[in-house]
Amino acid sequence: MTIHNMPSSSTGNGDPDAFLVVEDLNVEFPTPDGPVQAVQDLSYRVGLGQTLGIVGESGSGKSVSSMAVLGLHDAQRSTITGSIKIGGQEVVGLNEPGLRKLRGNAVSMIFQDALAALHPFYRIGAQLGEAYQVHHSSASKRDARRKSIEMLDRVGIPQPDKRVDDFPHQFSGGMRQRAMIAMGLINDPSLLIADEPTTALDVTVQAQILDLLQDLQREFNSAVIIITHDLGVIAEMADDVLVMYAGRAVEYGPCKEILVAPEMPYTWGLLSSIPDVMADTDARLIPIPGNPPSLLSPPSGCSFHPRCVHVDKVPGALCATTLPELLPGGRGPHHLKRCHLANPAEIFRTEVLAEIAPKMVEEN
């Protein structure tokens, strides 16, 4: 498996003509207890052939923002502002027929937990064929079936001409996820959103699924968004990484940058809490203290400050009073971070790395 070795200038991050351009996206859900700000001021770009990884805890707005790209939020139960452009076409405020033309066609989504995401009462072939026929109105049932078998074969399902008539519960977990991917790719989408595609799969199957996604991306040259809370998946797949916390982007930049030189304490926390089989036994696994904030009454200032162990390094009570902007830090214009810390690189090296990987600090 290889990480795409693109020069950082060609990543979607800085490309104004990227296939998917999200700008100042806000998603709000009114609830009886008040509005929930699920996504706030989110901006990102993904170019064709590029992969953006979105990382964050449960409830950080990863899935909500991606579902907004497909317009899957009920207009009556959500307020969406900002701009989402797919291949130049504005999606926010687009009418239902317009959205339907995009869904499953130019943009498709692969969901986590394929057992729940596939209809239990319909055969795999019927579900794939339906996805094909809805965007190919002239295709017959037989065409749809042939296409379904072809796609199942493409994603590595053995005996696809037989398995096409199975029900989802007759597939194994990995095969179901493959079938989901086949369904997502059946109309050659230019943008594929994979929402935790490997959650609930065992590690060897995870690796196969990620491999498959990379192969297919290379073949179809599509833009891919992969949503995960697994930094291992990010390291494997992503060109760019967007770290989300409490509905906001807190760090955004090329994958290598974010993983090697993160500048935001939340990203440090994520890195510190990954177990590593290869690590020496002195390395410690450090959880992020506290719980994700309530989106009904988010903390003042930086929403991470109640859990941040570096708050006292910022003069005054800036973290508690002022929301930091998402701005370039000390690593160049492509690496954005939302943090008041003045010297994050130094703190990362001396405090975070020293604790999780002491050897790396010595080597430096």
Place this chain on the structure above:
Amino acid sequence: MFAYIIKRLISGVIVVILVSMAVFALFWFGPEDPARPICNQQTGNRCTPDRLENFEEQMGYNNGFVSEYAAYAKGIFAGRQMEIGSTQIDCDAPCLGYSHRTFNLVWEELIDRVPATISVAAGGAVLYLLLGVPIGVAAARRRGTLGDKLLVSSFLVISSVPYYLFALLAWLYFTLIWQVPILGDSGYTPLTDNPAKWFGGLLLPWLCLGIFGCTQYTRYTRGAMVETLSEDYIRTAKAKGLKPSTVVYRHGLRSALVPVVTVFGIDLGVLLAGTIFTERIFEIQGIGRWGLQAVQSFDLPVVSATALFGAIIIVISNLIVDVIYSVLDPRVRLS
């Protein structure tokens, strides 16, 4: 699948046999002597203990429960000879005895009344499904809106009214007070005699059953639909770019129907076993009314027959529900 149906049929037969025994025993050991109604009638209400003893002897009630139940069971399959007073009657199989009130053969009375009950039950059931399911789906799609809330609460009010009151009021207004043509002339005419009259006479009973029953079906369907529409596979269906109606009906309703079908099967069975209030209020000679009269006059053979009929209908409708269930849900099919 076939083996499953056979297994279910066998357990169904056992249920039916047990029900028939229980009903037989209930009257046999009950507070009223089953021979007394016939004794009263034959002697012009001068039924002395001697005469009662005589009738008991003649009707076999002195033979003991087991031997009399055996004779009854044998009659169902092979027919039997019976006596009323001094007359002998041939009761051919399936012999359910003769009514102690009318002295007609129970089987013939049953056959006479079944079409009326089926007409009432089938029409009512079709109506409450046709009304309840679409209204429930519509409410689920608009859940939380003012229309949904109004509908749910008004249906709750309707279904909190006792059914007999609901039907009685309908009859009172449409037939007695307003005297609405067609609707007001309720009653049962066999379909084969006069289809138009059959339809007209049953319209009000159907509407009563339908409107009252659909409130429940709306609630079941709405509940099941709300749950289904929040399933992941519905999100998948939307993400494919399917039309909202395809998402709701093909993907949503198919799953939501499973619990509704289960309730419907049981309800239909209960309806077919006799719609007592409907038949009583609208003067329809069906199984329900027949059973009611039989209970009031301690007409043991008729009571046994209605109970037996009801048990068979409910066993069959449950079996049909299970078969439909497995057609709807492939996961059931294989296990």
